[in-house]
Structures are given as structure tokens and as C-alpha cells.
Amino acid sequence: MARTQGSHSDITGPRVRDAALSLFAQHGYAAVSMRQIAAEVGVQAGALYNYTSDKQSLLFDLLKSHMDQLLASWMAQPEAPVAMQALEQFTRFHIRFHSERPEAVFISYMELRNLTPENFAVIEELRKDYETKLEDILRAGVAQNVFSVREPKVTAMALIAMLTGVNTWFKSDGRLSLEDVEQVYWDMVRKAVSKRTD
Amino acid sequence: MARTQGSHSDITGPRVRDAALSLFAQHGYAAVSMRQIAAEVGVQAGALYNYTSDKQSLLFDLLKSHMDQLLASWMAQPEAPVAMQALEQFTRFHIRFHSERPEAVFISYMELRNLTPENFAVIEELRKDYETKLEDILRAGVAQNVFSVREPKVTAMALIAMLTGVNTWFKSDGRLSLEDVEQVYWDMVRKAVSKRTD
Numbered sequence: 001m002a003r004t005q006g007s008h009s010d011i012t013g014p015r016v017r018d019a020a021l022s023l024f025a026q027h028g029y030a031a032v033s034m035r036q037i038a039a040e041v042g043v044q045a046g047a048l049y050n051y052t053s054d055k056q057s058l059l060f061d062l063l064k065s066h067m068d069q070l071l072a073s074w075m076a077q078p079e080a081p082v083a084m085q086a087l088e089q090f091t092r093f094h095i096r097f098h099s100e101r102p103e104a105v106f107i108s109y110m111e112l113r114n115l116t117p118e119n120f121a122v123i124e125e126l127r128k129d130y131e132t133k134l135e136d137i138l139r140a141g142v143a144q145n146v147f148s149v150r151e152p153k154v155t156a157m158a159l160i161a162m163l164t165g166v167n168t169w170f171k172s173d174g175r176l177s178l179e180d181v182e183q184v185y186w187d188m189v190r191k192a193v194s195k196r197t198d
Numbered sequence: 199m200a201r202t203q204g205s206h207s208d209i210t211g212p213r214v215r216d217a218a219l220s221l222f223a224q225h226g227y228a229a230v231s232m233r234q235i236a237a238e239v240g241v242q243a244g245a246l247y248n249y250t251s252d253k254q255s256l257l258f259d260l261l262k263s264h265m266d267q268l269l270a271s272w273m274a275q276p277e278a279p280v281a282m283q284a285l286e287q288f289t290r291f292h293i294r295f296h297s298e299r300p301e302a303v304f305i306s307y308m309e310l311r312n313l314t315p316e317n318f319a320v321i322e323e324l325r326k327d328y329e330t331k332l333e334d335i336l337r338a339g340v341a342q343n344v345f346s347v348r349e350p351k352v353t354a355m356a357l358i359a360m361l362t363g364v365n366t367w368f369k370s371d372g373r374l375s376l377e378d379v380e381q382v383y384w385d386m387v388r389k390a391v392s393k394r395t396d
Binding site: 026027028029030031109110113150151154155157158159160161162164165166168169176181184185187188189191192193194 | 385
């Protein structure tokens with residue numbers, strides 16, 4: 001059967017993506033078959049190919065759309081006039097965006113190894129684009145004489161790892177609200193790049 | 199055949215562990231069979247059961263021995279008299295220890311989901327033990343009036359995530375040596391917990 005675009009795949013598409021995301025996050029990409037994804041969606045395995053050509057395309061779509069959404073959401077934030085404000089905005093934005101998508105964040109880190117080299121290069125480029133947003137804020141803060149950062153690229157990667165780490169422990173019914181957590185992390189980020197070194 | 203302890207498993211044991219670690223890191227636990235592990239070691243699948251009762255035990259052994267080594271290595275560090283020195287020691291130790299074991303670090307994060315609840319509880323306890331080492335340093339620094347840390351537990355988890363993140367980008371043949379990287383991270387850690395907040 002020829003692959004078709006139309007109402008069928010429009011309806012099934014998001015359900016296929018949700019099923020793939022959930023199964024990849026639970027079992028790992030290599031352990032999940034197209035048949036399992038089809039069963040989770042409630043369609044025949046053959047019907048899946050109306051939506052996606054193969055499992056690799058599905059993984060790539062998930063990782064790429066995660067990065068596209070991240071970049072688009074960041075670009076939609078109001079422009080902050082000075083570096084200190086931009087850094088606070090980035091810190092809070094990053095924590096909120098990632099805490100809402102634990103499975104996508106998990107597979108985006110874990111399944112990089114299972115992308116083809118061509119697909120990996122695309123995702124890697126988008127990740128670098130995002131890191132560069134933070135790196136540019138750090139460089140602006142140095143230029144504005146409010147931050148002291150010797151290695152903006154390394155610092156950007158370090159701060160992003162710290163902020164994404166919230167996902168490994170945060171529970172929405174825990175002692176701290178996400179707002180509290182943002183504040184604790186913002187205090188650390190602000191101080192980590194501050195000019196005071198004593 | 200009864201499971202035996204002896205020269206055969208003494209020789210094969212480390213090779214089985216190395217093979218399992220490498221295959222789990224490459225493909226994910228769920229996608230790797232005992233047969234594949236045996237093939238990697240160069241023994242019959244049946245011979246593997248002289249060494250390990252099942253795949254779950256193998257995963258648990260890998261994750262537990264990683265945490266046991268981490269805790270033992272930290273405890274073997276010379277005692278630092280004041281909190282500032284202890285924090286620097288922890289920062290440098292954590293980066294070095296983890297950068298030497300990228301596969302063990304990767305599966306220790308990624309494969310937690312594949313542990314049985316009983317095994318997960320053991321690993322979780324060891325992870326908390328390690329986090330508490332850093333938390334205790336942060337509390338000592340607050341008591342010594344050299345650190346300002348409102349949430350020692352959250353701060354410990356945040357700093358550990360930041361430091362472990364080195365593994366996602368560091369290349370030993372890159373522009374910065376590991377010693378350079380340690381210094382950049384130590385500057386950030388020191389400032390992040392500093393009393394200065396402007």
C-alpha cells in the first residue's frame with residue numbers, strides 16, 4: 001500500500017508519537033519493535049507505515065521536534081534588556097520547559113547513540129544552537145561587566161546540565177514547589193557567574 | 199550444572215562484567231541477551247551461568263560496584279580540615295572519578311528503570327549516601343560561615359548533576375585538559391555556594 005497523507009495519518013500521527021515516546025523511554029529504542037508501537041496505538045503494524053517509514057525516523061522526529069519546540073519556545077520569550085535578566089529568564093524557562101517533558105528529555109539524552117550519523121548531526125546542531133543562546137547571554141554579561149565567566153561555552157554546558165538535573169529528583173507533590181526550585185537554582189546560577197570570587 | 203565458584207569464574211567474571219557493561223551502554227539493557235554477552239566473552243551461553251544467575255543480577259552488580267567504588271574512593275581521600283577545602287576536593291574528585299568511567303556512569307543513570315524494586319532501593323540508598331557526603335560539606339561550610347546555602351540537599355543534587363555533565367562533552371584531546379576543566383568547574387562551584395549574592 002502506498003504511503004498516504006490524509007485524515008487517517010493526521011489522527012494516528014500524534015498517537016504513534018506518544019506511544020513511541022513512552023515505549024522508548026520505558027524500554028529503550030533498541031528493545032522496542034514497530035509491532036509493539038502499533039499494538040500500543042491499537043492499529044495493525046502495517047498501518048503504522050502510513051505514518052512513518054521506519055523506527056529510526058520516529059526516533060529522529062521525536063528528538064528533532066523536542067529541540068524545535070525548545071528553541072521556538074525560547075525565542076517566543078519576551079526580550080530581556082540586560083544580561084542579568086536574560087540569565088534569570090533562561091534559568092526559569094529551562095527548568096519549566098524540561099520539567100514538563102521528562103520522557104522527551106530522557107530519550108533526548110539516552111538515545112543519541114541510536115541515531116544514524118546524519119540524524120545525529122542534525123540534533124547535535126540544534127543542541128549547539130540552544131547552548132549558544134545561553135553562551136551569548138554569558139558573553140553579554142561579561143561585556144556589560146556584570147558577570148565573570150572565563151569559559152562561556154563550558155559554563156553554558158555546565159549550567160544546562162545542572163538545570164536539566166532537576167528532572168532526576170523533582171516531584172510536584174514534594175516539599176518544594178517548582179517555583180521554589182527555580183528560585184534555589186537561580187540563586188546558584190547568579191552566584192556561579194558573579195564577579196565576586198571570594 | 200550446579201553453579202560453581204572457582205578458577206573458571208574467577209577468570210571469566212571480569213570479562214563478563216566488561217562485556218555486559220559495554221553491551222548495555224551501547225544497546226540498552228532490554229535489548230541485550232545473555233547469549234550476546236556470552237558471544238562477546240567468547241563462551242557458550244550456558245557457561246555464563248557459572249558466573250551470574252541472570253541478566254538482572256549482572257546489571258545490579260555493575261551499578262552496585264560502581265557506587266561501592268565511588269564511595270570507597272571518596273572515603274580514601276585525605277580528610278580536608280575545612281569546608282572550603284573539602285568542597286574543592288569533592289569537585290575535583292567527582293569530575294576525575296566519573297570522567298574515567300563514562301559507560302558505568304551512563305548506565306547508572308539510564309538503567310535505573312530496569313532494576314527490580316528491591317535492587318533499585320539498594321542503589322538509591324547508595325546514591326543518597328554519596329549525595330549526603332556533599333550535603334554534609336555544604337552544611338559544614340554554612341556552620342563555618344563560609345558558604346551561603348539555603349537548601350543543602352537540593353544544592354548537592356544540583357552540583358552533582360553539573361559535575362557529572364562533564365562526561366557529555368569532555369574529550370581528552372580537546373582544547374582544555376581535565377585539569378583545566380576541574381578549575382573552571384571549581385570556580386563555578388565555589389561561587390555558587392559563596393556568601394556574596396550581588
